[in-house]
Amino acid sequence: xxxxxxxxxxxxKTRGQQVTLSCSPISGHRSVSWYQQTPGQGLQFLFxxxxxxxxxxxxxxxxxxxxxxxxxxxxxxxxxLELGDSALYLCASSQDRGNTGELFFGEGSRxxxx
Amino acid sequence: GENVExxxxxxxxxxxxxxxxxxxxxxxxxxxxxxxxxxxxxGPQLIIDIRSNVGEKKDQRIAVTLNKTAKHFSLHITETxxxxxxxxxxxxxxxxxxxxxxxxxxxxxxxxxxxx
Numbered sequence: 001x002x003x004x005x006x007x008x009x010x011x012x013k014t015r016g017q018q019v020t021l022s023c024s025p026i027s028g029h030r031s032v033s034w035y036q037q038t039p040g041q042g043l044q045f046l047f048x049x050x051x052x053x054x055x056x057x058x059x060x061x062x063x064x065x066x067x068x069x070x071x072x073x074x075x076x077x078x079x080x081l082e083l084g085d086s087a088l089y090l091c092a093s094s095q096d097r098g099n100t101g102e103l104f105f106g107e108g109s110r111x112x113x114x
Numbered sequence: 115g116e117n118v119e120x121x122x123x124x125x126x127x128x129x130x131x132x133x134x135x136x137x138x139x140x141x142x143x144x145x146x147x148x149x150x151x152x153x154x155x156x157g158p159q160l161i162i163d164i165r166s167n168v169g170e171k172k173d174q175r176i177a178v179t180l181n182k183t184a185k186h187f188s189l190h191i192t193e194t195x196x197x198x199x200x201x202x203x204x205x206x207x208x209x210x211x212x213x214x215x216x217x218x219x220x221x222x223x224x225x226x227x228x229x230x
Contacts, residue, residue, distance in 0.1 A: 048216035105157030
């Protein structure tokens, strides 16, 4: 069974630009969550989608947005990039069923903002 | 919102020794406490989790204990091996019981180094 796939793996942008990151969850998983990982702030929750609806949102500015498609694939977008947005962006999927709480993480998209 | 504190930030042990990592949480409504291991260049991977209706859980060399009254939980690794070297994260959520598991509040992480 294929794992969570994130694209692109690495990207470099300049301040003011925007970026779109993609996440393909494990087949059958309906929940997709996004996290930002930085050395200073650690792992911080961005948002979670389930059945194309945003179910939870973290404390990030409106420049950070996301969506989920009918096939459970998800994208997140960051507009008007700032230097502080440089981070590893991790996507995680889960079955979201019964007592199964495990999140399966992808390897992340590493964004560098110059 | 929830706040999770994790200690120590770095931990160095000899192969075969035990390692203990401790976390405290602030929201008494949290009911699900997973531990994730992250190796270099990879995403975090669940190694063990515990729900608030359980005080202890064990899986081979790994165990987790939970003290709801004190709002802290700990990861215990016995007979450590070099391949246990990684960054370990504790987390908390209100996911158990049918609500969303996707929103986790993570601790800052512990870099564990196991020397051969």
